[in-house]
Amino acid sequence: MITKIIALVIGIALIGFISWWFFGKHEKEAVTADVADNVQEVTVKVDGGYSPETVVLKKGVPAVINFYRKDPSSCLEQVVFSDFGISKMLPENENTKIEINTDKAGEYGFACGMNMFHGKVIIK
Amino acid sequence: MTIKSRFWISLIFSLPMFFEMILKPFGWMLPGHTYTMFILTTIVMAISARPFLHSAWAAFKNHHANMDTLVAIGTATAYVYSIYAMFTGQDVFFESAAFVITFILLGQVFEEKMRNNANSSVEKLLNLQVKEAEVIVDGKSQMVPLDDIKVGDVIRVRPGQKIAVDGEIIEGSSTVDESMITGESMPVTKKVGDKVIGSTLNNTGTFLFKADKVGKDTMLAQIVEMVKKAQNSHAPIQKTADKIANIFVPVVLIIAILTYLVWYVFLGNSNISSLLFAVSVVIIACPCALGIATPTALMVGTGRSAKMGILIKDGEVLEATDKIDTVVFDKTGTITEGKPKVTDIIGNKDEVLQIAASLEKNSEHPLATAIMDKAIEQQLELFEVNEFMAVEGKGITGSIAEQRVVVGNTKLIEDWNIFQELQEKMKNLQSEAKTVVVVGKNDEVIGLIAIQDIPKATSAKAISDLEKRGLKTVMLTGDNQQVAEVIANEVGIDEVIADVLPQDKAHHIEMLQDQGRNVAFVGDGINDAPALTTANVGIAMGAGTDIAIESGGIVLVKNDLEDVVKALMMSEKTFNRIKLNLFWAFIYNGLGIPVAAGIFSGIGLTLSPELAGLAMAFSSISVMISSLMLNRVKIA
Numbered sequence: 010m011i012t013k014i015i016a017l018v019i020g021i022a023l024i025g026f027i028s029w030w031f032f033g034k035h036e037k038e039a040v041t042a043d044v045a046d047n048v049q050e051v052t053v054k055v056d057g058g059y060s061p062e063t064v065v066l067k068k069g070v071p072a073v074i075n076f077y078r079k080d081p082s083s084c085l086e087q088v089v090f091s092d093f094g095i096s097k098m099l100p101e102n103e104n105t106k107i108e109i110n111t112d113k114a115g116e117y118g119f120a121c122g123m124n125m126f127h128g129k130v131i132i133k
Numbered sequence: 134m135t136i137k138s139r140f141w142i143s144l145i146f147s148l149p150m151f152f153e154m155i156l157k158p159f160g161w162m163l164p165g166h167t168y169t170m171f172i173l174t175t176i177v178m179a180i181s182a183r184p185f186l187h188s189a190w191a192a193f194k195n196h197h198a199n200m201d202t203l204v205a206i207g208t209a210t211a212y213v214y215s216i217y218a219m220f221t222g223q224d225v226f227f228e229s230a231a232f233v234i235t236f237i238l239l240g241q242v243f244e245e246k247m248r249n250n251a252n253s254s255v256e257k258l259l260n261l262q263v264k265e266a267e268v269i270v271d272g273k274s275q276m277v278p279l280d281d282i283k284v285g286d287v288i289r290v291r292p293g294q295k296i297a298v299d300g301e302i303i304e305g306s307s308t309v310d311e312s313m314i315t316g317e318s319m320p321v322t323k324k325v326g327d328k329v330i331g332s333t334l335n336n337t338g339t340f341l342f343k344a345d346k347v348g349k350d351t352m353l354a355q356i357v358e359m360v361k362k363a364q365n366s367h368a369p370i371q372k373t374a375d376k377i378a379n380i381f382v383p384v385v386l387i388i389a390i391l392t393y394l395v396w397y398v399f400l401g402n403s404n405i406s407s408l409l410f411a412v413s414v415v416i417i418a419c420p421c422a423l424g425i426a427t428p429t430a431l432m433v434g435t436g437r438s439a440k441m442g443i444l445i446k447d448g449e450v451l452e453a454t455d456k457i458d459t460v461v462f463d464k465t466g467t468i469t470e471g472k473p474k475v476t477d478i479i480g481n482k483d484e485v486l487q488i489a490a491s492l493e494k495n496s497e498h499p500l501a502t503a504i505m506d507k508a509i510e511q512q513l514e515l516f517e518v519n520e521f522m523a524v525e526g527k528g529i530t531g532s533i534a535e536q537r538v539v540v541g542n543t544k545l546i547e548d549w550n551i552f553q554e555l556q557e558k559m560k561n562l563q564s565e566a567k568t569v570v571v572v573g574k575n576d577e578v579i580g581l582i583a584i585q586d587i588p589k590a591t592s593a594k595a596i597s598d599l600e601k602r603g604l605k606t607v608m609l610t611g612d613n614q615q616v617a618e619v620i621a622n623e624v625g626i627d628e629v630i631a632d633v634l635p636q637d638k639a640h641h642i643e644m645l646q647d648q649g650r651n652v653a654f655v656g657d658g659i660n661d662a663p664a665l666t667t668a669n670v671g672i673a674m675g676a677g678t679d680i681a682i683e684s685g686g687i688v689l690v691k692n693d694l695e696d697v698v699k700a701l702m703m704s705e706k707t708f709n710r711i712k713l714n715l716f717w718a719f720i721y722n723g724l725g726i727p728v729a730a731g732i733f734s735g736i737g738l739t740l741s742p743e744l745a746g747l748a749m750a751f752s753s754i755s756v757m758i759s760s761l762m763l764n765r766v767k768i769a
Contacts, residue, residue, distance in 0.1 A: 013398045020394045024387050031383035035196045057191025082188030082201045083136060083241055094362030123424035124371070125199050126192075 039063035039131070044070060049111075055088070055099060056080045059119075059128035066132045072109040074130070078102070087122030090130075096122075134180075136245060140238035143181035146173045147235045150228040167219050167227075174227040178212055182234045198382035200419040206386065207415035208233050211742060214408055224405055226742075233416055233746035240421075240750025247757040248429070258357050258439070261313055261332040266290075266297035269341065286344045290335045298331040299346035307338030314352060315675075315691040316442035352690075359444045359688070363435040364428075368448030368711060371427040385418040385726070392730040409742060413729035417745040418722055422752040426714035429760035434707030437764055442675075442690035443700045450686035451711075454670050454704035456651045460599055460697070461642060463656035463664070464610035464617065467674055468596075468624055468694065469586040473499050475507040476567060476587060479558050480580025483513060485572045489540045489582055491516040492529045500570060503584045528570075539573040546571055551578045566619035593624040595694035600625070602701065605650070609633055609641055609664075638664040655697055672697055699768050706766050714756050721752040 040061040042051035049070050054060050055078040066072045076088055078099040088107070089096045099105045111132050118129045150170055153163045163169045178186075182205070189205035192198060208230040215225040268277040269287045282288070282298055290296050296309070308320040311333045320336050323329060329342055331351045348354065389411040396407035427448070435445050445451060462468050478485055490508035493501035494515060508515070518531040518538075528541010539545055543559075551571075559581055562569050567583040596606050607628040610617045617631040630641055638656075642664055645652050654661070654668035665671030665685050673685030674692050687704075689696045725748060727733070729740045740748070 017394060017398050020390045020398075024390055027383050027386050027390075030193075031196060031198055032380070033196075057188055057193065058195035058197045060195060062195075080188050080191055081134075081184035082199075083245065084188065084199055084201060089365050091365050091367050094358070094365050096361070096365045122428070123421065124367075124428070125424055126197065 037062055039065050041065040042067070042072060042074075047071065048073065050075065052077055052104075053128065054079060055085050058085075058126045062128040064128070064130050066109065066111050066130060068111050068114045068132050070111055072111050074107045074109060076105045076107060078105070084123060085121045085126060088119055089122060089124075090117060090119045092117045134184075136238060136241050139181040139184070140235070140242050143177045143231065143235045143238055146177050147228070147231040149173060150231060154228060167225055170225065170227040171216065171219060174212060174215075174231045177231045177234055178208065181238060182208055182230075185234075198386070200382070200421050200424075202382050203385060203415050203419050204233070204237055207412045207742065210408065210415070211412050214405075218405070226405070226409065229409070229412065229742040232743040236743070236746035236750045237419075240753050243750075243754050244421075244425070244757055247754075247761060258313075258353065258360070261295075261353065263295045263297050263332070280348070282344055282347050284344055284347055287341055288344060289339065289341050290329075291339050292335060292337055294335050296329050296331055296333050296335060296342070298344045299351045300329055300331075300342040300344040302327050302329060302340050302342045305338055305340030307340050308336040310334040310336055314356070314442065316440065316696075317691055317693075356439060356444060356690070359446065360435055360439045363445055363447050364432045366431065366447030366449065368427050368431060368452050368708075370452060370708075370711060370715070371448070377423065381418070381423075385415060388418075388726065388730065389414040396731065410729065410731045410739075412742045413740050413745040414726055416742050417725040417729040417740060417749055419749045421749070422718035422721055422756045423715070425753060425760075426718045426756050427711050429757055430707055430710045430714055430763060433760045433763040434703060434710065438700070438703045438707075441696070441699060441703070441768070443696055443703060444688040444690065445700070445704060446686045446688075450670060451704050451708050453651075453686070454653070454701060455708040457604065457653045457670055457701065459605040459607060459645060459650040459652045460701075461607040461609055461645065461652055461654045461664075461668065462626070462694075463638070463654075463661055464608055464612065464620065465586060466657050466692075467655055468592045468608060468626075469588050469620065471586065473503040473568070473584045473586050475503050475582055476585045477562060477583035478507075478580065479555065479562075479583075480572070482580075483511070485580030485582065486511065487513050487516065488533065488538050488574065488579075489570065489572045491518050491533060492521075492531055492538060492540045494518070495521075496523075496529065500568065500584050504570070504582060536575055540570060543569075543571060546573055546578060549573065549576055549578060555581060564615075564619075566616035588620060588624050589692075589694060591693055591695045595698050596625045598695075598698045599701070600627075602698075604701075607645070609638055611635065636663075639667040642667045653701075655694070672700060702768050706768070707763060710760060710763055714759055717759070718752065718756060721748070725749075 038061060040051060042049035042064065044067060047070060049067055049072045051064050052075040053064065055076055057080055064074060076099050078085060078101055081101055087096060087098055093110065095107060097105055097107055109130060114132050116129055116131050118127055120127045149163055150173060185201045185204045188201040192202060211226055211230040215227045218225045262279060265276045265278045266282060267274045267289045268282065269289060274289055279297060288297055302323055302325050304325065306324040309323050309329060310320050311330060312318050314330050314333055332353045392414050393407050393411035396402040396410055397404055431448050438445050465471050486508055489504050490513060493504050516533040518533055521531040523529050524545060527545040528539060530539045532538065555578055559569050562583040567585040570582045570584060571578050572580045572582060599606055606626045607630060608617060608621050608626045609630050611633055612631055614631040617629045621629045633641055638661060642652055642654055652668045653670040653672055654664050655672040655674065656664055657674050665673055670687060671685040672687045672689065675688060675690045687700050689700065728738060729745050731739055
């Protein structure tokens, strides 16, 4: 009987934790790219998602986003910018450069090949 | 480590446990039983499952959950619980963890293979390019790499060679196999002044051509660019699936915990079987099939269309095409050839044509071109014309062998005698919406030539095919009502909107849309841009090498109305496949979760974690297969 009560308490606590952890608001910072020699560059680490998830780029300055994939999961092996028609395979533990056309301001999403992890680029 | 080697490792170390499972009823057990299983499973978890665990943990830190989370939690639960059970002398289920990993990796191996398969169509297109070409510089030929060819370069192409870039023939003639770009299976005859497309195959002759598009501007490069964009685009229908996928995994975890609690705490089931139900729920629920349902179908569908010379811009266009109920055609150049042709000759055929062609030899008028083409086709010799004189707005007069000859419209012969019979024939021809040219000799009309912009050979068939599909067809033209109706009747168009100024085309499309119709507009990409963008789906017919990619949602490389039918069919098939895939993916999870949770255990229907892993792998594979089947559906 005691074990059942303990199981129940732990179970309910776990449910509470999952709801808070995954559905609660967890603010994440946007990162602005560094501009040097008229090129802006920023690195996004790919490990269980994208960090940073939001990248801010300056309009009109050629931009390069380096995707560095540490995650071995095939879930994240591809990154897709559907607005730009870019789709690149990301080799593990390597830097993959992706050039972004910054002519038009706006918010552009990117995602993994299965569209489960998301990030976005804000051009302004 | 590749997915493949992870799969093999996990298979090899799982097999002994598989044998034990089968042979146990016959009294055979692994030497060392529980401890051997512990060691085997530990190897599988440490090597094959490690990436799942890593990814799940990394995602967790980012407040994310994905399919790796489910695999990791499901197998880790089974593994950790079994270790605890091993030390306390209870039943273990190490094999579940190992089997699940094996099955899921098996699914991923297949999926990877099929994805490469689906992905390869674009790369195949690029492989069509030649590496170098024979460029003529200062009269000498030299081999130049593809990237160094410039606009204006003169390139020689020999029989059996591929044409390097887009250009125009300046010397020689040949037949060219353009099937790889346009989907047209018959070789096309090319002579001086004709355009050639890069990467097509020269058959018989040798010719020189001047490059006018290189690098990113070539037709092939543009096609590849467009297909790539389409394959990475999203269909609006997918949005729901995306939303679900985002909250799916945490919800599943909660359901799994509830499953465990209900079985163990409230129904008084044993700890181990309650745990197995929970693990099954976690494993069956992987939303992979949901995630790949749309992208794979889109990839295969747009790739296959491109091979037929039909370029579909993105998933949005595909979805819009599915809802089309009215197809509006521009007349000139779309339904018709776009250039007038001689249809009838009345009188002494050869003489009439000979005189007319001799007089029109130097004229640039479209009607003159039609007459000249006919004369060349009939291989007629032309006479020498003296006293040549063009009569403004009427025609041409001159003399051939001392005889006065004329060719022109009726105004030219106002005061001439014309036989009753010819007059009637003229009326008949005019009522068929043909332009009639009269030919006269020595103040007497000797014959008539009827000229018309005739419908393309395939137009009537294409329009009847569209009607069979339940679509309304409308023709939009600047011609007058009478002419327009004759053509419309000939090809079987339902509705005619005549006397439309070019700039008003878009407005007429809007009016149709206001009646609640979903309109596709078919026109050439250059002049009809506003109408193409106004329509729900703009279908731009390719004109030679100039494909105006921006203007149309669908671009047809070939100038053939049958491709409109094919494009609509292909869109419909692809979109239906997306719906089917989504449906099955939802069903898998929708039915799989309750079964795994043991809701139907009363009637003996349960799902062990191993079976759940197998079903999960199978669901992704079946969606992939379903998408690849698009390569095989029949497109008439």
